[in-house]
Amino acid sequence: MGAGPDMKEALKKAQERYFQWLNKKDLEPSLRAELQAVGDSTVGIVDRFYKELDFGTAGLRGIIGAGTNRMNIYTVRKATQGLANYLHKVCNGPKAVVIAYDTRYMSREFALESALTLARNRIKACLFSDIAPTPLLSYAVGYLQATAGIVITASHNPKEYNGYKVYWQHGGQIVDELARDITEEINLVGDELDLPTCCREKAEQAGLLIWLGNEINNSYLEKVKQLILRPGSIRQAADSLKIVYTPLHGTGGQPVLDLLTAAGFKNIFPVKEQLSPDPSFSTVECPNPEEPAAYRLALKLAGQVSADIIICSDPDADRLGVMAKDSNNGYKLITGNQLGALLVDYILSSRKESGILPADGVIIKTIVTSTMGSDLAARYGIKTIDVLTGFKYIGEKIAQFEREKSPTFLFGYEESFGFLAGDFVRDKDAVQISLLVCEMAAYYQNMNKTLLQRLEELYQELGYYQEELINIHMAGIKGQQKTSRILNYWRESSPSEISGLPVYSVADYQACFIRKIPANTVEETTLPRCNVLHYTLADGSWFCIRPSGTEPKLKIYFGVKDVSPAAASAKLSNLREAVLAKVKEIE
Numbered sequence: 332m333g334a335g336p337d338m339k340e341a342l343k344k345a346q347e348r349y350f351q352w353l354n355k356k357d358l359e360p361s362l363r364a365e366l367q368a369v370g371d372s373t374v375g376i377v378d379r380f381y382k383e384l385d386f387g388t389a390g391l392r393g394i395i396g397a398g399t400n401r402m403n404i405y406t407v408r409k410a411t412q413g414l415a416n417y418l419h420k421v422c423n424g425p426k427a428v429v430i431a432y433d434t435r436y437m438s439r440e441f442a443l444e445s446a447l448t449l450a451r452n453r454i455k456a457c458l459f460s461d462i463a464p465t466p467l468l469s470y471a472v473g474y475l476q477a478t479a480g481i482v483i484t485a486s487h488n489p490k491e492y493n494g495y496k497v498y499w500q501h502g503g504q505i506v507d508e509l510a511r512d513i514t515e516e517i518n519l520v521g522d523e524l525d526l527p528t529c530c531r532e533k534a535e536q537a538g539l540l541i542w543l544g545n546e547i548n549n550s551y552l553e554k555v556k557q558l559i560l561r562p563g564s565i566r567q568a569a570d571s572l573k574i575v576y577t578p579l580h581g582t583g584g585q586p587v588l589d590l591l592t593a594a595g596f597k598n599i600f601p602v603k604e605q606l607s608p609d610p611s612f613s614t615v616e617c618p619n620p621e622e623p624a625a626y627r628l629a630l631k632l633a634g635q636v637s638a639d640i641i642i643c644s645d646p647d648a649d650r651l652g653v654m655a656k657d658s659n660n661g662y663k664l665i666t667g668n669q670l671g672a673l674l675v676d677y678i679l680s681s682r683k684e685s686g687i688l689p690a691d692g693v694i695i696k697t698i699v700t701s702t703m704g705s706d707l708a709a710r711y712g713i714k715t716i717d718v719l720t721g722f723k724y725i726g727e728k729i730a731q732f733e734r735e736k737s738p739t740f741l742f743g744y745e746e747s748f749g750f751l752a753g754d755f756v757r758d759k760d761a762v763q764i765s766l767l768v769c770e771m772a773a774y775y776q777n778m779n780k781t782l783l784q785r786l787e788e789l790y791q792e793l794g795y796y797q798e799e800l801i802n803i804h805m806a807g808i809k810g811q812q813k814t815s816r817i818l819n820y821w822r823e824s825s826p827s828e829i830s831g832l833p834v835y836s837v838a839d840y841q842a843c844f845i846r847k848i849p850a851n852t853v854e855e856t857t858l859p860r861c862n863v864l865h866y867t868l869a870d871g872s873w874f875c876i877r878p879s880g881t882e883p884k885l886k887i888y889f890g891v892k893d894v895s896p897a898a899a900s901a902k903l904s905n906l907r908e909a910v911l912a913k914v915k916e917i918e
Contacts, residue, residue, distance in 0.1 A: 341808065342373065345380035348399060352380075355524050359404060362397035381808065386410060386517055387880050388510045388723060392485055392494035395437055402437070402493045404444045405523040410495055411445045412526055413517030414479070415452035420516070422478055427455040429475055429543075431468035432483035433582050433647040434608035435493050438462075441483045443531070445495070450534035451527055454478075460542045462608060464582045464648035465496075466760035469726075470551045471543070473502040473755065484647040487619035488882075490612050501733075503726025503757035507859050552590055554755045555763045560681040561774055565595045568773035575638040576765070577602035577629045579618040580609035581646030587765045594766055596773075600636050602628050612646070620645050620652025620748050623664050630654070630662055640772045640782065644761035649722075650748040651761035653768055655782040668701035668798050669786055670768070671744035675704040676789060677771045678742050678752065679711040688713075693732075695725045695743040698838075698858075698865055699875050699888040703796040704744065707789070713741065719840065719861050720877065722749050726757035746798065746888070794892045795899040799907060803885040803914070805878075813918060814878050814885050820917045821864050821876060829868060830909040838865040872902060874910055887914070 352358060353366045369375030379398025384391050384406050391410055395402045418426050428449055432442035446456035457475060459468075465482050472480040480498030488494070497505045497513065505513065520526070534540035559565065574591065576599060578584035584606050591599050604614050605628060612618045615625050620643040629641045633654070641654035641662060653670055654662040665673070675694060682688035694708045694715045705715035718724035725743040732740050733754070744750045749759030752767055775785050790796070805814045825837050827848065838845040838856060840863040846853045863877040875888040889907055893899040 341381045342377055345377045348380040349376045352397065352524065358524070362403055365397040378807070386413075386510065386514045388505060388507055388721060389880050390494060390496040390505075392488070392492060392882075394491050395493050399523070402441070402495070404440065405526070407441045407444050407495060408448050408526045408528065409520050409523035410517055411448040411481070412452070412520045414481075414497060414513055415449055415454055416520070417513045417516040418454060418478055419452070425455065426478040427457055427475065429468060429471045429477045429480040430456055430458045430482070431463040431465070431471070431480070432459065433465075434462050434580060434610055435483075435485060435646065436490065436610040437493055438483045438610075441493065441495065442481075444528065445481050445483070446540055447528035447531060447534055448526070450529035450537070450539035453539065455539050455541060456534070457541045457543055460544060462582045463548070464586060464762055466649055466756045466758055466762055467548060467551055467586070469498060469502045469756045469758040469760075470554070471547045472498050472500065473757075474547055474550060476500075482647070486647055487617070487621070487645040487650060489617050490610060498758075501726065501730035501757055503730060504721070504723035506723050506727050507861070548586065552586065552593070554753060555590055555766060556594060558753050558763055558767060559594060559770060560678065560685070560767075561770060562595075564774040564777055565770055568776050569595050569597050571598075572596065572640075572769070572773050572776055573598040573600065573636055573638040574769055574772075575600045575602065575629050575633045575636065575641045577605045577626075577641075577643050578648065579615060579620070579625060579643060579646060580605050580607065580612050581618065581644060581648055582608075583644035583648030583761055583765075586648070586762050587642075587644060590762060590766055591769060594770070596769055600632055600638065602632055604628055618646050620650055621667070625652070626654055626662075626664070633662060639776060640769070642765050642768060644765065645748075648761045649759045651750065651764045651768065652748050653782070655772070657781075657783055663783060665782065665786070666798070667744070667746040667748040668703065668796070670748070671696070671700065671746070671750060672703040672707055672789065672796075673771065673782060673786060674744070674750060674752070674764070674767060675707050675742055676785075677774070678767070679708065679713060682741070683711060689739040689741075691738040692741045693738045694741055695728055697721070697724070697745040698863070700744065700746045701796050701798050701890055702871070702892070703789075703793065706793055714738070719858050719863065720745070721880065722751070722759045724859075725751065729754045729757055746800070794894060795896050796890070796892045797896075797899040797903045798888070798890045799903060801887045801889075801907065801911065802879075803887070804883060805885050806883045810883050817885060817914055817917050818862060818864065818876065818878070826913070829866065829874075830905045832868040832870055832872065834866055835869050836867045840865070868906075872906055874906060887911070
């Protein structure tokens, strides 16, 4: 911990809160046992109590356990009480909140605690009676015209984690301003240990706890089926295209299988060991479609059945990963940037061929996503809008388009395996994208091509794009201080060249400006204030530095383009080494 006054004060406060929890007479027994077990550990006490679990734009996310810096029934109640207070403050008339949950430990318990806290505040809670994908929660908010939504999930984090995300009435995650306002209300809530909830039976009798069945799910799947662009391609390849699917023990299993079967695909091979919900994710080290290790069992099955593609959704079924067969009959993981580009090309070309490509159509991507998709869109005369990192900003834009009746949303994506094609959902959606990916694979198979061969064609036409993300773990108080020091350096001592290339522009989204170096001009950004720095170099290469909003990490993104894979790899390596050397020097 160190001996500084800040550290001593943090330790003192943590110990006070520890004993306050430990001495609560009716503390939940498993939490009491955990606190007793760490009683001799200063580090254990401080880690659990040195702060309250941050409520950011992604809501709460943390390790399940005892303490103010953990996910438990008490921190969930406090967050929900703050949300209830905010809803009463800004929304007139009857209010309803839809609640969904995934397969993780304590997800159903946290969902019910949220519902009963809302009921105690005379707010109707519409709770899914079984596990549900996150995109279904987003859809349900609009379908039921609810005031807000809550989903209990930690997405693709390890099994020790859970989370609590809040959605607004447009069906998208809350953005910065809303998150700050709700946080203020949460901070005004008293002791989380003394917050009452409503009795379940009384809530049900009063109509303040409503259990949701299959109606919404069936409506949602019907909407998704309407996204099919080339039904003839599916019919033609229905008997030949072989698809392996794994939900990684999560919520996507039944919806994805039902959808693909209804669309006409006949050779779908689920990974049976990973089809059933399992909060321990016992067959994978980390249930993240971005990690090649998550595909171990899927690859085994794909080899046995000679599959053409593997699709993999994360536990709450909002992210989708894809592996495609390569020229050696092996399988290669397609990156989020690559899959996004393939989908942009497929959706726009299909719409153009069918005569349904609107003149005011737009693609939305995040500022840390490859420029390949926007370069492809430009070939079709389609504009790309850049937003800050986080799908909440894409959802916000879709809601704005709906209000203003223009432009027409066509596709949104981010590099971290998040994609959306149908605007009836306002968050990334692995269920609908699983359908479009399989349709796209069927279309190219009918042309005797694989997804990887189509990707290579696009590279040959546009140039070879390469991207990389480096995560630097910054845990605890010291990690937060180190992250601030690194960002402050880049902000205050911005270099004029990196990796031998002049810096063309610097975007500081916290200070809300973009400075273009050659022209010596400064312009305001149009995006919300956020602690992000984005550098573009003279040849179009770029890198971006930001702290994670959900994990104790500093994230550094890189993107380059060149005339060959080897040239692009060398350029990327040089850029990465130059930036990381400077970061290490600052640390």
